[in-house]
Amino acid sequence: MNLHMDLSWTVIVNFVTLYGVKVLASLLIFFVGKKIASIITAIVVKGMRTSKIDETITSFFSNVIYFGLLVVIILAAISNLGINTTSFLAVLGTAGLAIGLALQGTLSNVGAGILLVFFRPFKIGHSVQVAGENGIVEELNLFSVILKTGDNKQIIIPNSAVIGKNIINFSAKPTSRVDLIFNIGYEDDLLLAKNTLQEIVNSEAKVLNDPAPFVAVSELAQTSVKLMVRFWVKNEDSATASFSITEKVKLAFDEKRISIPHPPVSVTTEI
Known part of the structure; x- marks a missing residue:
């Protein structure tokens, strides 16, 4: 009986030791990687601003770079746990259609954001009317346009709503x-x-x-x-x-x- 308990305890200790270390290592990979992603994004943004690249493009691509790095970090953390990331990606690919349908609105915002950056109907700092709202453009990210109103309120408008309505740019001409x-x-x-x-x-x-x-x-x-x-x-x-x-x-x-x-x-x- 004692021998059986000793074996069971040994198995538990070995399991906790092996997988506990892996879990801690994966968490370390995630949090350190997230910090590194923020630093890399900040360096890229600083370089783009030094090169005098338009602030609208800088704001948008800083989001793209950060979320792209975050996906790589998450996959690295999962891989460290011993999970086959190839199989994991295959499962995600199989579920892609269902996820796409569930996130149809979110994906349309991303697509609309890309169109806004490509056609550039306005820039950061421009006074605009979009989706019936007036304000100064503060940010354009993957999902939304953020405006600041004249009375210092913040309005967040989904990109799909912006691209689907008339856009009036009061700052386009001097x-x-x-x-x-x-x-x-x-x-x-x-x-x-x-x-x-x-x-x-x-x-x-x-x-x-x-x-x-x-x-x-x-x-x-x-x-x-x-x-x-x-x-x-x-x-x-x-x-x-x-x-x-x-x-x-x-x-x-x-x-x-x-x-x-x-x-x-x-x-x-x-x-």
């Missing part, structure tokens, strides 16, 4: 046109209002001289005359110029007694 509409009353002096608006837009430092800004009557509405102020600015000056001109118009109209009609209010009286 300048943009701004149209501002101002209402005056029918009883007000039209020429005075136009000249006032023209003087304001001409004096705004951030407004470009070419194309020249102009003021025109855009509509004779039911309760007001609509005047459009059209001008061009550098993209980064669009909001600043618009805010400045709008404030100056209000102050000038008040000074010159040019009215800004209120929209009509409908009042319903119940009997």
Whole structure:
């Protein structure tokens, strides 16, 4: 009985010693390999940035390189356990169709990400509208585009949703046109209002001289005359110029007694 117990204990000890060491070695391979993959990815990214390669391409391929190295590390750790990786890959290949169907959405995001990098409709830092969302492009990875909104929120949009919708790139050109509409009353002096608006837009430092800004009557509405102020600015000056001109118009109209009609209010009286 004692001999049987001794043999059993010896088998257990040998098993734990053999496979315990292998498990620990595999874990070491994984964690050290993961750290090395991060270092290699960082070196590649630094080299691409030094070579002035577009940040969008750099961001995308850093993800590709890291996940590619991670797959190699996982296979090495599995192989160290004594599992035949060839058979393991064959099993994965056999299950590939089922996995592909299950991950159809994820794989479509990867494919869409490759198309976005290849055709480059926008770059990191561009102001865009994608999938109905507006923001600054912060990152393009294998699965999604990450935007930062004007109020500092983060929006994560799957690549497939981006590639399947209209993409508006507000930063593709260095300048943009701004149209501002101002209402005056029918009883007000039209020429005075136009000249006032023209003087304001001409004096705004951030407004470009070419194309020249102009003021025109855009509509004779039911309760007001609509005047459009059209001008061009550098993209980064669009909001600043618009805010400045709008404030100056209000102050000038008040000074010159040019009215800004209120929209009509409908009042319903119940009997």
